[in-house]
Amino acid sequence: MSDFQQLSVAATAPGKINLYFAVGDVQANGYHPVASLYSAVSLQERVTVTAAETSGISLSLEIVPGSALAAMEQTGEFDRAAVPLNHKNLAYRAAEAVLEAHGISSPAAGLHLHIEKEVPVAGGMAGGSADAAAALKAVNEFVVKAGWADTELTREQLMALGTRLGADVPFCVIGGLAVGYGVGEELTPITVPEGTRQLPLVMVLNDRGLSTPSVFTELDRARAAGDLPAGGELTVPAELVDELTRGGELDVRRIAELMRNDLQAPALALAPELRQTLAAGDTEDVAAALVSGSGPTVAWLVANDETARSLAQAPGGHRRVFCTTTFSADVN
CATH class of the missing domain: 3.30.70.890 (GHMP kinase, C-terminal domain)
Structure with missing residues (x-):
């Protein structure tokens, strides 16, 4: 097996909670300006990128054992079919965005993204956005290690790509604590002093x-x-x-x-x-x-x-x- 076939890159991104979320009136473009205080939570999504045998982008899904999401699946309160494993998934679209940003129109091989989920789906905690953020980072590193690109996109460039995918994606790229304005994409990270107790x-x-x-x-x-x-x-x-x-x-x-x-x-x-x-x-x-x-x-x-x-x-x-x-x- 070649080194390329063995290449695997993983990245994580957190779910979030809005400790403050003020919403302005809808604008002519359909968007709402906001003032948000984002905080990451300890739940994380993990995306692992590997080379695929066929061209294109493929996805697979794993529900983290022992998580609340796994418990919901066991009782029938969550159906993993609710997570699309095609172009409708934000992680898929994130991979496409990174390839496009690197100018890679026809990669030498396919990409497979394996998503490990523990953030609730459609629960207001940005689980899909965290998938996208993790995919942005993992694919960005993968294409360089695979020799498809010379240098990785910067964190700021990944955040800009994330803005096109969803309002919460840029924050999920950086995590921590941040103030967001605009539609949430104008982010200012907040430094939390060492030793501060988590809420x-x-x-x-x-x-x-x-x-x-x-x-x-x-x-x-x-x-x-x-x-x-x-x-x-x-x-x-x-x-x-x-x-x-x-x-x-x-x-x-x-x-x-x-x-x-x-x-x-x-x-x-x-x-x-x-x-x-x-x-x-x-x-x-x-x-x-x-x-x-x-x-x-x-x-x-x-x-x-x-x-x-x-x-x-x-x-x-x-x-x-x-x-x-x-x-x-x-x-x-």
Whole structure:
């Protein structure tokens, strides 16, 4: 077997949560300006690129054993058929984008992308965007090691490619903590002091998905009808950033007071059952309960890991609950 056939390159990218997400009114081009504070979570997607025997791009999927997603699959609450293994997958489109950016129109061999998933699908945690980000990085390194290109694209170039794939992809390329403006692509990474404690989160999954476009459409409808206020000032509060980067122990209660998600109301309108999940988090142990992104996953912010584990292990019927944290270590 040749060295090329043995070549394998892997990269990871994190899922995310928006600790702050203010949405402006829809623009003429159909997009919504936002002010977002992105935080990576400890859940990651991994994409491994290898040479394929046939030309073109092929995909395969593995659900990470022991993950909440694997548990949902076992109970029938998740069907892996919901993840397309063709050109509709963001990882596929990311591979195409990297090849195009390198000027590779007809690669000497095919590429195979193996995706290892643990971020919930259609759960508001950017699982598909993380797949795309991991694919951007892995394919970028692969084409150089394969001798198809001389130098790798820079991180900034990969982020620019990611902007064309989805609003969350650029953040998933860099991870960590970042403020985002525009449609989320104008990113400013935030340095978190060494020793800062990560925020424990309990993520409560729902057995249905919510498409991000449908949630934005409902937001526009409710605003036009006067059911929700128009988009106001789009600024991430400096105090929230300060609280998250103060170092050492964090004031979880104060952070909870500053969090915001303008997509929560339209998500609740489309999935009213989420109100019960939010209400279940209305306890002394939970500093804040909010819909994650466009939903339907709900995040409970708690004070410590022990509380998170206790809540995650509490009886919950068919409810899928798992622990994660913010400010994940840098991804590869």
